[in-house]
Every structure is written in structure tokens, then in C-alpha cells.
Amino acid sequence: MSKRLLSIPMALIALSCLYPLFFALNNALKTNKEDILNRFGLATSPTFENFTQAWTRSHLSDYFLNSVTATVGAVLLLMLLASMAGFALAILRFPLRHLVFIAILASLMIPVQVVLVPFYKTVIAFGLLNTRIGLILSYTAFFLPFSIYLMTSFYAGLPRELTEAARIDGARFWQVWWFVMLPLGKPALITLGILNALYCWNDVLISLLVLQDKRTLMVGIAALRGEYTTNIPLLSAGIVLAALPIVAIYLIFQRQIVNGIATGAVKG
Amino acid sequence: MSELSLTGVTKAFGGVQVIQGVDLSIEKGEFVVFVGPSGCGKSTLLRMIAGLETTSSGTIHIAGEDVTKAEPYDRHIAMVFQSYALYPHMTVAENMGFALRLQGVAAPERRALVTEAARILQIEPLLDRKPAHLSGGQRQRVAIGRAITRHPKVFLFDEPLSNLDAELRVQTRLEIARLHQALGATMIYVTHDQTEAMTLAHRIVVLRAGRIEQVGRPTDLYDDPDNLFVAGFIGSPKMNFLPVQASGPREITVAGQTLTLALSVPLPTGPLTLGLRPEHLSGEGPQVTLVAEVVEQLGQTSYAHGKIDGTPVIAEVRGHRPQVGEAIPLTLNPSRALVFGADGQRLR
The missing domain is CATH 1.10.3720.10 (MetI-like)
Known part of the structure; x- marks a missing residue:
């Protein structure tokens, strides 16, 4: 029982570490327009354009x-x-x-x-x-x-x-x-x-x-x-x-x- | 010419003198054992011979060459450590051949020398294993094998059996004795176990507080110790010591009995100590009685613990198995009795 209770704060700590990674990856897959309209939502039409742009043009x-x-x-x-x-x-x-x-x-x-x-x-x-x-x-x-x-x-x-x-x-x-x-x-x-x-x-x-x-x-x-x-998606792709x-x-x-x-x- | 000689060797750590002017000469092919209680300096002396500790004063010669200031690798010695000190990242063969590799010996010749040493020690099947996959006894053999491959002038053993269990210790002790016979090499062996010293040594060096108390063959030290310390240190169970006074030029009185001793000098006045080994309380002489307070039964023999004139005494009893409370007749055999003066030195 105590193990289960302990697992709740542990899970919250793990989530707090993982969320920034998810946020960066999710936003990197969005277009700039989609990011402005829905920053915290899931990428609806994922694109790798930001990665290409960051790698080459930037x-x-x-x-x-x-x-x-x-x-x-x-x-x-x-x-x-x-x-x-x-x-x-x-x-x-x-x-x-x-x-x-x-x-x-x-x-x-x-x-x-x-x-x-x-x-x-x-x-x-x-x-x-x-x-x-x-x-x-x-x-x-x-x-x-x-x-x-x-x-x-x-x-x-x-x-x-x-x-x-x-x-x-x-x-x-x-x-x-x-x-x-x-x-x-x-x-x-x-x-x-x-x-x-x-x-x-x-x-x-x-x-x-x-x-x-x-x-x-x-x-x-x-x-x-x-x-x-x-341009948060471009920055996210770089990160x-x-x-x-x-x-x-x-x-x-x-x-x-x-x-x-x-x-x-x-x-x- | 001796294979190893120490002349006036001293060692000080800070202001503490741990080795105090040791003079010793060891012949080629001799097996010499350093014994003494913890802190007596026996391991320090061995490490000084190895070159792992510097020498504060005095000289060390190996095969006629002054090596007092030489590095360990220039002394032509090999050492077996108590903890084996095998290189954990190397296989047994690599461990045994490491010194040869450093000397630039070609790989095929190295392999041949390692295999030969492994054959002598019967560890050929272990050559490709890492030390972590060996038992304590096997590791000790590899450590000895590492020493053999170098063909050193002097082998040094620093309490090599201390980490083994009792049965393996006896077995390995015999193997070391056989190895010495087979190689005919000069060996110096450090131990605090006087049984190891007695069984292995040609000569024993008894050390106390950085000084040599006596050097001699094991039987000489046992039968004819120079002082109280050696008499008490050599022999198990240890010698009985009874405080006595002289009752004549060559007579002493113990427990109401007078012993006439064959001494070349008259006994001094003042306190003396009579030494009698537990196994020497028989034969011809005055009789005393020991009431057994504790009895240790060892099968073929028994040790009865009691008191004579208020002094604790151990007596070996053969022929029957005594019981606690039994009155055991003992003989104070003058031909076996040793007398020591107030300064602890033997009176002969």
C-alpha cells in the first residue's frame, strides 16, 4: 500500500521531467500557424519542415x-x-x-x-x-x-x-x-x-x-x-x-x- | 656468498622506529620464515627487501649487489601478496605473463613459460579465466605462478595463506613446501602463524618490536629458545611459565618440590621463571598434581588446564582422556625445564 502511495508523487515528478520533452517534440511537429492557434494541443498535421529548416537554413x-x-x-x-x-x-x-x-x-x-x-x-x-x-x-x-x-x-x-x-x-x-x-x-x-x-x-x-x-x-x-x-516550432525542432x-x-x-x-x- | 643480506637495516615512519637495526644473512636456496606478533615489523621488513618501503639506514644486498636504493623491478625478486593482488582485467595467463611482457619477452616464449609454470601448479585449465572466476585457493596459485614465471633470485611471501580456510591452508602450505623443493629457490615467508613457520622453514626469524629476537632452525627455537618471548611464541599451546626463586646454585623450588637443573652457571638470586612445555610434563622428576579445571579433547591427545601454585598451567595428557575435576599427576622433568632470568634471558 505504502509503495502505491509513494508511486503517486514519483509519477508526478517523472511527468514533470517528461512533459518539457513532449512539449518540445509536439511543437516541433506543428506549423507556426498551428502553434499560435493551439500551443498546448497535439500536432494535428505533423510536419518535419521545422527540422529541415533548423538543420539547413539556420x-x-x-x-x-x-x-x-x-x-x-x-x-x-x-x-x-x-x-x-x-x-x-x-x-x-x-x-x-x-x-x-x-x-x-x-x-x-x-x-x-x-x-x-x-x-x-x-x-x-x-x-x-x-x-x-x-x-x-x-x-x-x-x-x-x-x-x-x-x-x-x-x-x-x-x-x-x-x-x-x-x-x-x-x-x-x-x-x-x-x-x-x-x-x-x-x-x-x-x-x-x-x-x-x-x-x-x-x-x-x-x-x-x-x-x-x-x-x-x-x-x-x-x-x-x-x-x-x-517561431516556437523552429526553436523546438532545434532543441x-x-x-x-x-x-x-x-x-x-x-x-x-x-x-x-x-x-x-x-x-x- | 649469501643470496640476501641485511646489514644494520632500520626503518622509521615519522619519529617511530619500526625496524631497529636488523642484521640477517640468507643463503641461496634457503626457506626463511619471519614470525612475530602483529606490529612486530615482519611485513615492513619484507616490503623493505622488496623495495616497496625505503630503508632509513643500513644496506640490503641481493646476490652480492647493493639494492638498498634500487627500485622493486631492479631487485630480481617476486612477491606473493596476502590479497593475491591479481590484475582483475587480465586473464590468468596474462597475469602470469605480465612481468615477461614488460621485459619484452616474445609472445610464444611467454606463453611457453606461463604454461610451464601453470603445469607445475596444476592450473593449466584456468589460464583463460579472469581472477573473478577463480576460488581463493586458485587465485593464490595464480599469484604464486606469477612469481614463478619470472625466475626471480628471491621469492617473497607476505602472509599468503591468511585468506584461505583452514583445510585449504594446510593443503597450500604443503604445495609451497613441495614447490620450494622442486625449484630450490630462496624464499622468505612472513606469517604470524607459528605452525606455518615450524612446518615450512629451514630457519625462523622471530621478530618483536622491530628487532630480531632469535634466528634458528624450527627445532632449535622450540627446544632451545634464547628468551622468554621466543619460548612463549614458538609452540602451541604455548609454554607454561612458573615464577620461581633459586633455592641453591642450581636448584629451584616449585610447588614444594626441588628441581636440580644442569646449568653451566649458578642461578642468580631474585625472581626467575621456569618454563615447561605442556607436552614435557612427564618423564623422570618430582611429581606435582594438577586439578583439571577445563579439558580440551583433541582425540588422540587432551589438554588439561589448571593451576600450580596459583599460576595457570596447561598439560598435555596422552593415554587416557581426563575429566574436569580430575587430579592429574605431572612430572617436573628437570631435563626439559628451562630457566629465565629477571630480564627474560635464558639461563643455561
Whole structure:
């Protein structure tokens, strides 16, 4: 009985999450006229015209490529660096190790907005403005502290004897990382990859700042809203197109996401 | 030349000295066991030999080469861990061949060496399995196999049987003894289980608080311990210790009985300790009576627990099965009695 009672608020929460998706998809299938006349009703004569228009005339295809490049580049770089740093902080013993880890954790507490001006100046100073590599490095810089924290927690939970066995087997430190720690870190790395992919893909602020004469998908969609204030179906089609890869990633890797969120929370 | 030698080896963690000037020499092909209570430094000493802990002072030589500051992989050693430490993402064959892979040994030769080690340990059918699909005993064999494939100069075992159940522990202990005979390799084995130490070792090193208390053959430590600690640590059930006073240059009085001991030096005045093993309370000598308060029946033998002069005593009883409350006649056999001075050192 209590389970049934509990299922009512759960269902309401699920509905509140699903409705925006349904709203976007439903409106994307309407014409602009139909949307004005009946915004909250079902699409009576569904059309894919809005998707075509958003993809081609609104240049979302170009923006999509920018987003994919920046996201894939940043995610791969973040996985590599976080795994190396996590291994070093969790396994190796060196002076000021704890201080370094605390400094990394402390940087998690600084909001992006606070450092935008010095960040922007740095991007210009390094000649990275309006470059995809600049955006990849920017994402890496901003999302690296959390990534290092996650990987350090994961590696700290692995038995220390594994590293020691590898060292006795003849592995240098980089070989311990490459042959033992990197493969063992796969569950955490998959989670990290997915979470960082979500952050990078959904970002507007950093990409708006770094890629000023190109656009990522999210910035492109935000611009759609500016240009076509009244064209809700076109905006909805853009949102659906942008959400599709993320929904697909989530559906494919949902088990790893849930497992990975628990990573670091519980050792062992 | 000894295969392994430790000279004045010390280790300090912060201000705490956990290994305090250890000198030890181990010959090629010897099986040496480090024993001692928890926290005595036996595992730390093994890890220092392995290169997993730095040495604060002193030197470590392996096959004549000073390896005090060498990395673990340059010491020509192999180690079997208590937790097995098998790489979970690799198959058994990959685990066993990992060291060879790092050395750049070609795949066919690697496979041959791994198969040979697997044949010795009878784990050939397991080569393609992952560690998660093995039992505890099988994992331990794989861990040993991983050590064998490297053909190291010295094998190090860090409490390798602790995670196994009692039956498997006895079986694996025998296998390690057979393996040592077959390979003729130098082995150092750490355990807190003195039965393992007694059954496996050529020589036992008894450690306490980072110091070596005594080094010797298992029977020597059992029959001729240097001090109270070794006498109490080696042997199960442990040796009985009775507080006594000298009643003459070579005489002591226990429970109203006088024992004349064959000592080369006269007994000092002051408190002494008489040591008698539970299995040595028979033969010729003065008799005392022990009233059994608790009896442990082990089938072929029994242990009766009681008190002599208010001191707890355990006596092994063979021939009949005593009952609680039974008065058991015991003999204080002077030829088996050991005497220790107030400082705990043996008086001979």
C-alpha cells in the first residue's frame, strides 16, 4: 500500500521531467500557424519542415559539427588528464600531495562567472580566441577539477597491492598507469566521459566567449530564440535536434552513469 | 656468498622506529620464515627487501649487489601478496605473463613459460579465466605462478595463506613446501602463524618490536629458545611459565618440590621463571598434581588446564582422556625445564 502511495508523487515528478520533452517534440511537429492557434494541443498535421529548416537554413548542421569537435576533444583530453592526475594523487607519494589535492578541490568552489574576465584575457593572450582547440582547452580547464576528484576517489578505493604487484613485476610508474590503472579505471572513466559530454554539449557561456565568430549548437539555438522570437516550432525542432545525441548517450550508458555516480561516494 | 643480506637495516615512519637495526644473512636456496606478533615489523621488513618501503639506514644486498636504493623491478625478486593482488582485467595467463611482457619477452616464449609454470601448479585449465572466476585457493596459485614465471633470485611471501580456510591452508602450505623443493629457490615467508613457520622453514626469524629476537632452525627455537618471548611464541599451546626463586646454585623450588637443573652457571638470586612445555610434563622428576579445571579433547591427545601454585598451567595428557575435576599427576622433568632470568634471558 505504502509503495502505491509513494508511486503517486514519483509519477508526478517523472511527468514533470517528461512533459518539457513532449512539449518540445509536439511543437516541433506543428506549423507556426498551428502553434499560435493551439500551443498546448497535439500536432494535428505533423510536419518535419521545422527540422529541415533548423538543420539547413539556420546552420545547425555547422554548429553541430563545432559542438561534436569541442565535446569529443575535451572529453578525451579530460579522461586522459584526470586518469593520470587521479593515479598520481591517489597512488604516488610525493611532497605536498595533499595540498595539491585540496587546491584542486577548492577550485571546484569557484563559479565560472567569477573568473570570466581573467579567463577571457588568457584565451586572447594564448591566441586561442575563435579556435576549436581554444574551446577544447577551456572546457578541459573548467571541468578538470571535478574529473580529477572523481578519478582520485576511484583509484584511492583500489587495493594498493595492485600497484605494488605491478612495480615488482617490472612496471615503471607510467606502465603501472597504462597497463593497470587505466584499464581498471574504465567504469569511472565512462561515467566521467558521459558527465563531461553533458557539460560540454550543453554549455553556452564558455563557447559564447571563446568561439565568437563560429557557434556551437547550444549557442546557435539560443540565437534562434533571438532571431525568431515567435517561431516556437523552429526553436523546438532545434532543441530536439540538440537533445537527441545526449538522450541517445544516456540510453546507451545509463547503467554506467548510475554506477559511476556512486563511484567515489563509497570506497571499495 | 649469501643470496640476501641485511646489514644494520632500520626503518622509521615519522619519529617511530619500526625496524631497529636488523642484521640477517640468507643463503641461496634457503626457506626463511619471519614470525612475530602483529606490529612486530615482519611485513615492513619484507616490503623493505622488496623495495616497496625505503630503508632509513643500513644496506640490503641481493646476490652480492647493493639494492638498498634500487627500485622493486631492479631487485630480481617476486612477491606473493596476502590479497593475491591479481590484475582483475587480465586473464590468468596474462597475469602470469605480465612481468615477461614488460621485459619484452616474445609472445610464444611467454606463453611457453606461463604454461610451464601453470603445469607445475596444476592450473593449466584456468589460464583463460579472469581472477573473478577463480576460488581463493586458485587465485593464490595464480599469484604464486606469477612469481614463478619470472625466475626471480628471491621469492617473497607476505602472509599468503591468511585468506584461505583452514583445510585449504594446510593443503597450500604443503604445495609451497613441495614447490620450494622442486625449484630450490630462496624464499622468505612472513606469517604470524607459528605452525606455518615450524612446518615450512629451514630457519625462523622471530621478530618483536622491530628487532630480531632469535634466528634458528624450527627445532632449535622450540627446544632451545634464547628468551622468554621466543619460548612463549614458538609452540602451541604455548609454554607454561612458573615464577620461581633459586633455592641453591642450581636448584629451584616449585610447588614444594626441588628441581636440580644442569646449568653451566649458578642461578642468580631474585625472581626467575621456569618454563615447561605442556607436552614435557612427564618423564623422570618430582611429581606435582594438577586439578583439571577445563579439558580440551583433541582425540588422540587432551589438554588439561589448571593451576600450580596459583599460576595457570596447561598439560598435555596422552593415554587416557581426563575429566574436569580430575587430579592429574605431572612430572617436573628437570631435563626439559628451562630457566629465565629477571630480564627474560635464558639461563643455561
